[in-house]
Amino acid sequence: MKKFRTGLVVASTATLALSLAACSSGDSTDSSSGGATGGDAMGNTLTVWAWDPNFNIYAMQAAEKIYQKDHPDFTLDIQEVTWDDVQTKLTTLAQSQEYDQLPDIFLMQNNAFQKNVINYPDIVTDITDSGVDFSQFPAGVTAYSTIDGKNYGVPFDSGTAINAMRTDVLEQAGLTIDDFTDITWDQYETLAKQVLDKTGKPLLSGQAGSSDMILMMLQSAGASLFDDQGNPTIVDNAALKAAITVYAQMVKDGTFSEVNSWDEYIATLVNGTAASAINGIWISGSIQSAEDQSGKWAVTDLPALDGIDGATHYSANGGSSWAVSSNADVALAEDFLKSTFAGSTELYDEILPASGAVANWLPAGDSAVYSEPQAFFGGQPIYSDVLKFAAEVPANNTGAYYYEARDAVSAAITKIINGTDMDSALQEAQDNVEFAMN
Amino acid sequence: MTRTLREVPKYVYLTLVALVSVAPLYFMAVSATNSTQDVLASRMWPGSHLLENWQTLTSQQDVGAAMYHSTVNAVLTTVLALVVSSIAGYGFEVYHSPNKDRLMWVLMLAMMIPFAATMIPLFQLFADFGMVNSSFAVVLPVIATPLLILMFRQSARSFPHEIIEAARMDGLREFSIFWRMFVPTMRPTYAAAAVITFMAAWNNFLWPKVILVKSTVQTMPMLISNFSAGYVIDYGALMLAVLIASLPTIVIFFVLQRSFVAGFTGVVK
Numbered sequence: 001m002k003k004f005r006t007g008l009v010v011a012s013t014a015t016l017a018l019s020l021a022a023c024s025s026g027d028s029t030d031s032s033s034g035g036a037t038g039g040d041a042m043g044n045t046l047t048v049w050a051w052d053p054n055f056n057i058y059a060m061q062a063a064e065k066i067y068q069k070d071h072p073d074f075t076l077d078i079q080e081v082t083w084d085d086v087q088t089k090l091t092t093l094a095q096s097q098e099y100d101q102l103p104d105i106f107l108m109q110n111n112a113f114q115k116n117v118i119n120y121p122d123i124v125t126d127i128t129d130s131g132v133d134f135s136q137f138p139a140g141v142t143a144y145s146t147i148d149g150k151n152y153g154v155p156f157d158s159g160t161a162i163n164a165m166r167t168d169v170l171e172q173a174g175l176t177i178d179d180f181t182d183i184t185w186d187q188y189e190t191l192a193k194q195v196l197d198k199t200g201k202p203l204l205s206g207q208a209g210s211s212d213m214i215l216m217m218l219q220s221a222g223a224s225l226f227d228d229q230g231n232p233t234i235v236d237n238a239a240l241k242a243a244i245t246v247y248a249q250m251v252k253d254g255t256f257s258e259v260n261s262w263d264e265y266i267a268t269l270v271n272g273t274a275a276s277a278i279n280g281i282w283i284s285g286s287i288q289s290a291e292d293q294s295g296k297w298a299v300t301d302l303p304a305l306d307g308i309d310g311a312t313h314y315s316a317n318g319g320s321s322w323a324v325s326s327n328a329d330v331a332l333a334e335d336f337l338k339s340t341f342a343g344s345t346e347l348y349d350e351i352l353p354a355s356g357a358v359a360n361w362l363p364a365g366d367s368a369v370y371s372e373p374q375a376f377f378g379g380q381p382i383y384s385d386v387l388k389f390a391a392e393v394p395a396n397n398t399g400a401y402y403y404e405a406r407d408a409v410s411a412a413i414t415k416i417i418n419g420t421d422m423d424s425a426l427q428e429a430q431d432n433v434e435f436a437m438n
Numbered sequence: 439m440t441r442t443l444r445e446v447p448k449y450v451y452l453t454l455v456a457l458v459s460v461a462p463l464y465f466m467a468v469s470a471t472n473s474t475q476d477v478l479a480s481r482m483w484p485g486s487h488l489l490e491n492w493q494t495l496t497s498q499q500d501v502g503a504a505m506y507h508s509t510v511n512a513v514l515t516t517v518l519a520l521v522v523s524s525i526a527g528y529g530f531e532v533y534h535s536p537n538k539d540r541l542m543w544v545l546m547l548a549m550m551i552p553f554a555a556t557m558i559p560l561f562q563l564f565a566d567f568g569m570v571n572s573s574f575a576v577v578l579p580v581i582a583t584p585l586l587i588l589m590f591r592q593s594a595r596s597f598p599h600e601i602i603e604a605a606r607m608d609g610l611r612e613f614s615i616f617w618r619m620f621v622p623t624m625r626p627t628y629a630a631a632a633v634i635t636f637m638a639a640w641n642n643f644l645w646p647k648v649i650l651v652k653s654t655v656q657t658m659p660m661l662i663s664n665f666s667a668g669y670v671i672d673y674g675a676l677m678l679a680v681l682i683a684s685l686p687t688i689v690i691f692f693v694l695q696r697s698f699v700a701g702f703t704g705v706v707k
Contacts, residue, residue: 052668082667285670
């Protein structure tokens with residue numbers, strides 16, 4: 001018995017030692033740096049978390065090259081981390097208070113910005129006095145990363161909403177893109193029925209149970225799911241009711257085709273089963289993957305909600321901003337962001353054609369690259385058009401519980417479409433959000 | 439003849455079920471050779487975009503490194519888990535005592551704690567040891583799983599006690615009894631446990647995602663997740679990545695398939 005125990009101890013020590021050796025040989029270079037990424041003692045390297053090699057990572061690499069012209073020793077260490085993973089990591093690091101694992105700069109979804117700064121104020125650095133001229137970004141965009149009057153983010157990609165339409169399908173229905181410009185949702189619905197009757201195609205498509213479309217309509221009227229004090233305003237919200245009414249009617253008429261997943265939504269556009277898309281400008285990337293549809297698309301503004309004060313033709317969905325972490329080489333990170341994403345037309349000129357990243361930085365729009373005609377969109381200079389839209393987008397009050405409210409409203413929409421009375425469904429959504437907040 | 443005829447509905451049914459089960463795998467394999475547009479249009483026959491997809495995938499992601507890290511993590515987990523859990527399961531059964539039974543109960547209860555609840559303290563622990571980004575941090579929390587211990591304990595139960603007594607009388611040491619009598623007899627149980635552990639380790643996502651901060655040490659599931667997170671997804675290349683990631687588990691399963699079934703149905707008759 002005793003001998004067996006000794007044997008066990010020897011065996012387990014041996015395996016432990018073996019595995020330690022195996023690990024250290026495989027990852028010696030990585031474990032020596034221990035993952036203490038940010039706050040590098042070197043003073044010329046910044047670690048960055050971003051998530052799309054064709055888009056924001058590409059933009060960061062371009063910014064690195066531009067900054068290196070004046071700072072030859074400067075390098076970036078860019079880690080590819082998906083947005084969901086950024087959120088998981090931020091939560092884990094904040095709750096375990098291991099702030100030294102944070103990178104210097106990370107990209108954050110605009111809609112999640114307030115939530116993270118309010119819940120975990122110790123993960124970010126206030127960059128109000130960094131020298132970044134925040135007035136050169138649309139007020140509606142800086143609002144996402146402004147908390148109590150302090151700026152925490154440099155806006156990066158634009159989530160400005162566009163109404164992208166298949167001109168060839170519209171033509172079959174005897175319409176043009178101009179018929180859809182500066183109209184209201186009531187007029188839009190009439191035209192949508194006409195397109196459906198003549199071509200059999202719904203104008204819009206989207207994921208069932210997603211509230212993206214409703215929230216774009218809501219923001220276009222300057223309305224939101226919260227008031228200025230952060231209290232939910234899901235009940236007695238005229239703009240929300242108007243948006244849901246329009247949406248439910250379109251689903252009922254078949255002019256809005258609900259699909260089950262994001263992939264299916266992209267398929268409706270690429271396969272041409274839906275005749276248009278209303279979404280953030282970033283959707284243009286997916287649209288353009290259907291090369292056979294080149295020249296058959298055009299972009300215009302959004303329909304406005306009828307009878308709602310402050311209704312406009314402009315909105316946003318998504319978009320993201322760069323945050324400087326609390327573990328950063330703050331001076332270097334601020335100077336880097338100031339000289340690139342908030343100060344270099346050269347940067348935006350390079351990343352627009354190569355990655356389709358549309359700037360939020362307004363001076364970028366003056367550049368010739370933005371006004372170039374886009375062959376895919378029938379020669380329309382869509383990017384300078386989008387920047388004009390961007391300046392008009394009303395601010396959206398997201399707050400700490402934006403995602404809870406969005407989920408609650410999504411659930412309510414599904415119920416309303418299935419026949420539940422709108423007021424009681426919205427009351428239930430409001431109750432759920434209030435419960436989550438307490 | 440009538441007997442063969444009677445079998446027909448059975449075979450038709452089984453063929454249908456087999457087709458339904460294989461269809462997603464077939465679609466995955468075929469889509470790896472198709473362009474995004476073809477994948478979205480659910481094209482069901484092979485295309486000519488395999489090379490293009492491979493180039494897209496490898497230009498954006500270091501597939502070799504991810505496969506290497508996945509393999510190291512999964513093999514290390516499997517080997518250590520089999521050693522630790524089989525010794526534990528054997529010990530619980532052979533050196534039986536009421537206190538050990540109570541300990542077993544605690545282990546079973548631990549099975550019910552969701553991983554998300556222990557994730558943050560675990561991260562804190564490994565960060566304090568400076569083990570963020572190391573394979574060891576990925577492997578260590580999953581090498582002693584209640585499920586495996588229970589499995590080995592069950593198989594040790596069917597291992598005749600008389601053999602152990604006889605071996606002891608012949609002067610074999612306790613460790614040798616385990617090593618030279620138990621382990622060879624229980625080979626199918628080990629095979630079944632290896633398949634389960636390897637698959638779980640290979641597909642493990644949440645914990646590696648949290649503890650592996652650097653992209654350079656990412657595993658295949660993390661690579662796939664990264665690849666599908668962009669604004670514009672290349673579905674052909676994505677399917678190719680999924681196909682590559684599923685090959686090792688498919689191979690392991692087919693190699694150990696026979697033992698896998700025996701491991702569950704019982705070894706000692």
